[in-house]
Amino acid sequence: MRTPGLSQVLLAVVLGSAVATGAVLGFDADRDGVPTHEEFGETDPLAADTDGDGLDDDREGAFESDPTRTDTDGDGLTDDEEYRGAGERETGAVTEESAVEWERSDPTSPDTDGDGIGDATEAEAKMDPTAEDGDGDGLSDPRERDGPTDPTRGDTDGDNLRDGWEIRGTTPKGASIAEADPRHKDAFVHVLYLQGADEELPSSVVSQVKQWYAGMLVENPDGETGIRVHLADEQRTDRSIDEWVHDDGSTTHGVSGFMAMREFYNRETIGENTGSHFLVVIPGEDVPVRGGGNAGGTKTAIVRPWQGTDRSSERSYARTIVHEMLHNMVRRVGGQDCNGEMHTCKGFLSYTDDTHLSNVAAEKLNREGFADPAYPQQMNATTCGETMVYEDQCGLESSS
The missing domain is CATH 3.40.390.10 (Collagenase (Catalytic Domain))
Structure with missing residues (x-):
């Protein structure tokens, strides 16, 4: 556990006084959805997004990601990128040009679909990290990754035959x-x-x-x-x-x-x-x-x-x-x-x-x-x- 900063110490004094005078404990200084009195320790009570990954602390709690780490599972995708999936962010590995759509990879697993290809690797290649067969053509992503077929297109040659x-x-x-x-x-x-x-x-x-x-x-x-x-x-x-x-x-x-x-x-x-x-x-x-x-x-x-x-x-x-x-x-x-x-x-x-x-x-x-x-x-x-x-x-x- 990290040592509280000066801002946290001062806030503790203020909250202590508020509690002593009967103030409501539901006060949320950073408006992140987590009551300030519950944020002493890992998260910053004065920052809605403690780790600065684009995902507010309360949302990380519901998503089961770590609000103090930008990449909980260390797979190369930020927690925010894993939360939003393909096509919603312009930066990082996930872009609007993703060839296949996918939603919310697992922030606690570096390989959400368990196909042997890491989430970031699949996202960078515009593949789907949440499905073993991202393009739905009946061939697994590992089988297609090295060719001859395209793992992001269910019909590589465009003849309407999967x-x-x-x-x-x-x-x-x-x-x-x-x-x-x-x-x-x-x-x-x-x-x-x-x-x-x-x-x-x-x-x-x-x-x-x-x-x-x-x-x-x-x-x-x-x-x-x-x-x-x-x-x-x-x-x-x-x-x-x-x-x-x-x-x-x-x-x-x-x-x-x-x-x-x-x-x-x-x-x-x-x-x-x-x-x-x-x-x-x-x-x-x-x-x-x-x-x-x-x-x-x-x-x-x-x-x-x-x-x-x-x-x-x-x-x-x-x-x-x-x-x-x-x-x-x-x-x-x-x-x-x-x-x-x-x-x-x-x-x-x-x-x-x-x-x-x-x-x-x-x-x-x-x-x-x-x-x-x-x-x-x-x-x-x-x-x-x-x-x-x-x-x-x-x-x-x-x-x-």
Whole structure:
């Protein structure tokens, strides 16, 4: 115990006189929430924050930190930094730029989460000192700290596949993604042939799709460019959605990417591939549609073998698939002068025959990665009725 200073001695005399005359013992000279008569000894009765760490003495008592030491557990984080967590202080190890959010590490333990990495080390690296898996990707911080994945990002390469899934080669729902690389963007594709779609997707078309995606100037953490496309599953169904009856009684003939998602992107239809795979729907020959892809994050496209001016070749078939899948990956890339905000003036996302990725689309993918799910509940839907908000329009498929 430290020796009382002159100010404490004088204050003791004053308090002694106050007590002798019947004054209230609840007097708090420094207004720190601790009555002055209780502060003789370790804390300074004339200072609200005895150790000057930014945390008042009464708050330290409730927090179980030492009000006389700026860093109770000696882990390199002040008690105030441990109390406030990530993103609330501009100085020290904890900054507003912390990659993951965390609240109140333990001021009495140098390693709050017990993962073998000290609290200050994790905070300085913008990791979460309160959780063994700070980014929630299924891989522990110690496992990720030395690479190849980023312990502050649950999806290191930005392809909407969690790092833990890609490392293990399977998703929590059981979908196989064995070819996935957590440091290079992957796109796994499930192809669904509807009633009347007699021809299977030609291997030459698949090869062209893979080649075009691989050649895109989209950056990856492994230092390479491009997106790797994997044809994971092909499936046939006797269902069709060649018309859509609206609330006003009118009927739209033909199929949209939205309708395909509404009817087919659920576990009832494509099983464990929901959430992780892109769905390419091939309708029958009698369906008057040339192609449709939903806005970024919806992962469903419906494709007929034409796009642009050439409506017969396998090359144009491949371009249609690339175009519509890109709609799933990128959200709002264009302007009103380029066929709306979902299209660009040039490149794959234009209405031309261009076979390159426009700069604006590449920049958006490099900056943001694949678009996040537009409707998260869709990723866990088991039936059409659980898909998004249009459940009154389910069950409209035609079996004829």
